[in-house]
Amino acid sequence: MSATPERPGGCGITVLASRVGADEKRLFDAFDRRGIRFEHVDTRRQWFVAGGRGLPRGLALNREIGQVRAVYAARCLTAAGVDVVNSADATEVCGDKWRSTVALEAAGVATPRTALALTPQAALAALDSIGYPALIKPLVGSWGRLVVRLADRAAAEGVLEYVAALPGPQSHLGYVQELIDKPGRDIRVIVVGGQVLGAVYRTGESLRTNVALGGQARPCEVTPEIDKLSVDAAAAVGADIAGVDLIEDRDGRLLVLEVNHRVEFTGFQSALASRVDVADHIVGHLLDRMRR
Known part of the structure; x- marks a missing residue:
């Protein structure tokens, strides 16, 4: 180098x-x-x-x-x-959804009900246990790619038949999760050095609300619950800099969907009308690390 x-x-x-x-x-x-x-x-x-x-x-x-x-x-x-x-x-x-889920569960961080099936056939049994509608997701991926909503067992059988034909053993693992009946939005929180910088609501016309894919972002008040859940989630996966994705169920309960290690923040910062300089906070955190 x-x-x-x-x-x-x-x-x-x-x-x-x-x-x-x-x-x-x-x-x-x-x-x-x-x-x-x-x-x-x-x-x-x-x-x-x-x-x-x-x-x-x-x-x-x-x-x-x-x-x-x-x-x-x-x-x-x-x-x-x-x-x-x-x-x-x-x-x-x-970078691995199952490892993230295990780390969050071990830390007592609330997440949707999730299972990992080692074969497509086993995934059907896992889905029967979780219940429909549900989601199947790739273990590795970003921006919501290849996340599929399964309305019922017939839909699951069709998707899993395709999964079984994919090359590579990792492709045959089934990461399945309950579908949370969310109020048309999720929440992105950025955590740097154990501190929440802010939060935004993200809305979209499909399951994917990523700003990079056309989702819309607007400010979200950082409540004590959001603050604690996000800081705990970042700590659970060991991330100094994290984009924590939260989802609300119809009762208002907050769950952690995932934690991103390479957080994208331009849309986040624009939604907050530049009240938060994410890049400057990151640089400040790096300087703190260098002084230790």
């Missing part, structure tokens, strides 16, 4: 990203405003030597969009003595 520019205290900041989007540009601007030099590393051109420890001790912000590259880059840098945010462990847990 190329040398990282030296910082006060002999540390360096590296930003790992193969794609520089609006969020990364906001982060770069935040570094510049604070007068902090940094190095952007495109992970598509990166390689590591096994056992190599020639990297300067410093800190890396992992903004890599590819899950596999993000995990392995974090593992390699950690082995070389670099502090990576989010950690490789957090990236792995957040």
Whole structure:
């Protein structure tokens, strides 16, 4: 890995990203405003030597969009003595829906009823137990891709017949979840360093409410319940920087759907009329980590 520019205290900041989007540009601007030099590393051109420890001790912000590259880059840098945010462990847990669910349940964080079936056939039995309507989701994925609403057993049989024909053993695992009768919205909360920066409601015309897919965002009051649930969820998966997705049932009870390790925040910040500078908070947290 190329040398990282030296910082006060002999540390360096590296930003790992193969794609520089609006969020990364906001982060770069935040570094510049604070007068902090940094190095952007495109992970598509990166390689590591096994056992190599020639990297300067410093800190890396992992903004890599590819899950596999993000995990392995974090593992390699950690082995070389670099502090990576989010950690490789957090990236792995957040990137796998079942591991996220297990971590949240272990921490006592409320989530929808969920099961993991090891075969498509077993998924039918799991769905019978959970009840219909329900959802089936891929273990790895973002932006709500390949999430399917199953109205009844006949629909499930059709989808699972297709799943059984997919290549690769991981594709045959069935992550199934109860469908929460939500009030047409979910809630995105951003947590940095154990602090909630704000929350927005996200609405859309389908199951997917992601702003990147055309969903609309508007401010949401951060209640004590939202604050605690979001901080607890980020801590459960070990994420310093997290996008926590909450959902309300018809009784107003809040549940955690998932925790995102590479949070997108431009739409979030716009919805809050720039009252919160997410990038600046992230940079501030990185500087705090470097001072430890």
